[in-house]
Amino acid sequence: MCRGKDGEMLRGTAIVFRMCYKSKSMLNDEYGSIGSGALAMAFEEAFVLSTNDKNQYPPHLSVYEESLTTYIQGKHLTGGKDMALRLHVGDVRRLKNQSGHALDVCWFLAQIHVNGTFVPDNRPGSLGHCGITGLSRPKNFPNAHWKWFRVKLADIAFKMGPVPVPE
Amino acid sequence: MESMTESLPILPKFYNPFHTQSWEQSEPGTAMSDRDKGARWDVLRNINQNRLIDVLWQSQLLNIFQKSVVYEQLSQIYTKLLQCQNESEDIDTSCSIPGWRIAEPLISYLDEMVTKQLVSTEVQHTAIELWGKLEKATNFNLPEPDGLPGPECSFMLAFDDGALHLEFEINKRNRVEAFFLNRDTDEMWEEDFEANSDLSETLLEKIRVFQR
Numbered sequence: 001m002c003r004g005k006d007g008e009m010l011r012g013t014a015i016v017f018r019m020c021y022k023s024k025s026m027l028n029d030e031y032g033s034i035g036s037g038a039l040a041m042a043f044e045e046a047f048v049l050s051t052n053d054k055n056q057y058p059p060h061l062s063v064y065e066e067s068l069t070t071y072i073q074g075k076h077l078t079g080g081k082d083m084a085l086r087l088h089v090g091d092v093r094r095l096k097n098q099s100g101h102a103l104d105v106c107w108f109l110a111q112i113h114v115n116g117t118f119v120p121d122n123r124p125g126s127l128g129h130c131g132i133t134g135l136s137r138p139k140n141f142p143n144a145h146w147k148w149f150r151v152k153l154a155d156i157a158f159k160m161g162p163v164p165v166p167e
Numbered sequence: 168m169e170s171m172t173e174s175l176p177i178l179p180k181f182y183n184p185f186h187t188q189s190w191e192q193s194e195p196g197t198a199m200s201d202r203d204k205g206a207r208w209d210v211l212r213n214i215n216q217n218r219l220i221d222v223l224w225q226s227q228l229l230n231i232f233q234k235s236v237v238y239e240q241l242s243q244i245y246t247k248l249l250q251c252q253n254e255s256e257d258i259d260t261s262c263s264i265p266g267w268r269i270a271e272p273l274i275s276y277l278d279e280m281v282t283k284q285l286v287s288t289e290v291q292h293t294a295i296e297l298w299g300k301l302e303k304a305t306n307f308n309l310p311e312p313d314g315l316p317g318p319e320c321s322f323m324l325a326f327d328d329g330a331l332h333l334e335f336e337i338n339k340r341n342r343v344e345a346f347f348l349n350r351d352t353d354e355m356w357e358e359d360f361e362a363n364s365d366l367s368e369t370l371l372e373k374i375r376v377f378q379r
Contacts, residue, residue, distance in 0.1 A: 021285065024276040024314035041327030042315035044334065050318030098353070144355045147346045151332055155350075 001067045003127055004107040010130055012090035016063040016105060018132075018157070019074045019081035020046035022164065026083065043154035043162070044147075046085055049135055052113060060108055060131025063087065071165045073125025077110075082165050085157035092132060095152050097145040103134040103153075273298060273311050273324075280316050287320040289340035293362045294322050297335060297343055301374055304366055308378045326377040333373050337362075347373045 001014060010016070023042045053061055064074050071084045089105045096102045110121035110129035121129070132153075137146040277294055280286040286294075294314070302309055312324040317336070325334040330351050336344040341363055347356040358370060366374075 021280075021316055024273060024311075027276060041332060042313035042323045042325040042334070044325070045315040045317040045321070045323035045336070048317045048321070048336075053318075098355075144346060144357045147334075147357065148348060148353075148355060151334075151346075151348050151350075 001065060003065075003068060006107060006109050008107050010065065010089050010105045010107065012093065014089045014105070015066050015086055015160075016089060016092075016130060016132075017066055017069075017071065017074060017084040017086045017163070018046055018061065018063045018153075019078040019165075020083050020085060021081050022083050026162070026164070041151075041154060041158070043085060043157055044150035046157075047132075047135065047150040047153045054136055056108070056111075056131070058133050059136035060106070060133045061135050062108075062110075063105070063130055063132055064125070065128040065130055068128030069125040071163055073123075073128075075165045077121070077123060077125055084163040084165055085154075086160040086163065087132075087153065087156050088160065091156045092153065095149060097148050099141050099145045101134060101138075101141075101145070103132055103149060105130055105132050273314060276314055277322070280322070285316040285320065286322045290320060290322045290337045293337050293339075293341055293343065294324060294335075297337070297362045298324065300362070300366060304371055305375055305378050309374070310377065310379060326374070328377065331376055333377065345370055345373075 001011070004010065020043065025042075047061060049059060049061055053059055062078075064077075066086070069077070074084055075081060087105075092103050092105055108129060108131040110126035111118040112121045135146065135149060137143060274295060277286060277291045281288055281291050298312070310326070312326050312335075314322060314324050316322055317338075319338070321336065321338045323334055323336050325332065327333075330349065332348045332350065334346050336346070338344070341361050343360055343362050345356075345358045345360070348354070356369065356373065358367060360367065360370070
């Protein structure tokens with residue numbers, strides 16, 4: 001896949017991944033076997049915007065397109081996060097919350113925070129950097145409708161199969 | 168249960184949990200200072216004291232079979248307490264009884280996340296306090312929740328049975344955001360509360376559906 005221009009939409013067939021740490025259940029091999037069939041589902045925390053994410057224009061959650069960034073590069077780019085949550089871009093776009101808002105996945109130049117400013121990230125694998133937009137709740141809309149997005153993104157990732165990333 | 172407790176050695180003195188102090192995070196990459204180590208031990212003492220109180224509380228309520236389970240848990244926690252009091256460099260969670268390990272994966276996970284500076288100690292305190300409350304409210308019949316660190320040293324606890332989802336997001340000391348979703352009906356519910364306050368009836372209803 002070729003990288004698009006900043007802000008341009010990814011193809012609906014693309015697959016992106018979000019890096020996170022192994023959850024408690026993944027780390028302890030309890031995955032899928034907790035209690036009465038409960039699933040390991042704290043993944044939605046991986047889809048919470050950080051303050052830096054919110055300060056981007058437009059606010060977006062960093063993900064990587066998987067033909068341009070390997071999981072191991074993703075791990076290095078994110079400071080050692082050892083789990084890749086894969087998302088089909090078409091599935092992400094199909095989500096619509098009860099307020100009628102939807103998400104999108106667009107190309108965004110990878111940036112890193114250095115001495116209080118954002119500078120281009122030229123490390124290997126940063127070419128695949130893109131972002132999920134629409135996760136920042138506009139004022140006066142119910143918070144729950146945006147938490148719903150996070151659960152649904154975690155559901156997509158769960159269905160796709162989270163990928164543990166080795167050293 | 169009384170005969171069991173009589174055979175236990177005298178409990179060690181606890182630190183007053185109200186004297187436990189929070190401390191600033193070390194700079195990433197720097198070695199843990201003696202002050203940090205001391206503070207970590209304080210946290211562990213506090214955690215174990217709270218767990219012990221929960222277990223003792225529970226022992227007054229349950230039948231004999233459950234009491235024996237509780238006693239097993241108590242023994243393990245007691246062993247861990249002794250290890251903490253000895254202030255050994257690493258926390259050895261092995262038990263003198265062969266094959267036993269401390270069955271506290273959530274607490275161990277949180278401790279690991281704090282060590283890696285992915286979760287703040289204040290968030291850790293709140294998560295453990297909340298978990299203790301949830302366990303107590305359900306007569307210790309909850310499956311262990313999943314947990315994951317989030318941005319800015321936050322932490323999430325989540326219960327999920329495939330159809331129902333209940334999460335607790337902890338961003339700062341004592342503050343919890345609960346969110347419930349029924350995937351089948353799209354029913355949603357949310358509540359912000361303080362971890363040291365009583366759990367609302369609605370929250371108790373939501374958490375009890377995850378009981379084993």
